[in-house]
Amino acid sequence: MALKDELEQIYPQLASALIEATPEWWTHATLELECPPEGLGSGLSHSISNADFPQDVVVATDEVMLATRMLELCSKRHSDTWTRFVFQIRQEGDNWRFDASFED
Numbered sequence: 001m002a003l004k005d006e007l008e009q010i011y012p013q014l015a016s017a018l019i020e021a022t023p024e025w026w027t028h029a030t031l032e033l034e035c036p037p038e039g040l041g042s043g044l045s046h047s048i049s050n051a052d053f054p055q056d057v058v059v060a061t062d063e064v065m066l067a068t069r070m071l072e073l074c075s076k077r078h079s080d081t082w083t084r085f086v087f088q089i090r091q092e093g094d095n096w097r098f099d100a101s102f103e104d
Contacts, residue, residue, distance in 0.1 A: 003078040007100075010070050015089050015098040017063035018048070026050050028090040029058075033068055035083045040076040044068055044085075 014031075022029045034045040046060040046068065060068070075082065084103040089096055 003074065003080060006074045006078075007071070010067060010074060011087075011098060011100060014064070014067040014071065014087060015096060017061060017067050018087065018089050019096055021048065021061045021064050022050070022058055023053070023056055026053065026056075028052075028088065031060075031064070031068075031087040031089075033071075033085040033087075035085075040072055040081070044072055 018029055018031055029048060029050050032047045032049075034047075036042045036045070046064070048058040048060065048064075050056065050058075071085070074080075080102075082102040082104055086101050086103075088099045090098075
């Protein structure tokens with residue numbers, strides 16, 4: 001399976017897990033993943049935030065961790081390299097949208 005196809009399967013799982021992990025009053029959130037100097041496959045640091053509620057502390061749930069591990073292993077399997085991944089979700093009416101970006 002191509003990298004793009006695998007990512008298209010992982011992103012909805014990640015979005016759903018992130019929505020569940022955040023407080024119900026949040027209408028948007030940002031998940032930032034940082035890759036360690038050793039590279040992909042060694043684990044990632046996770047940060048979940050919302051600029052409107054900087055005092056709220058949200059930690060990655062098991063479901064978020066599973067989805068991000070799938071992302072990490074998929075990237076490694078396809079020899080994709082990145083140091084930072086930003087995944088944003090936002091509520092638009094009754095629906096949620098997401099955006100993903102990688103940085104080298």
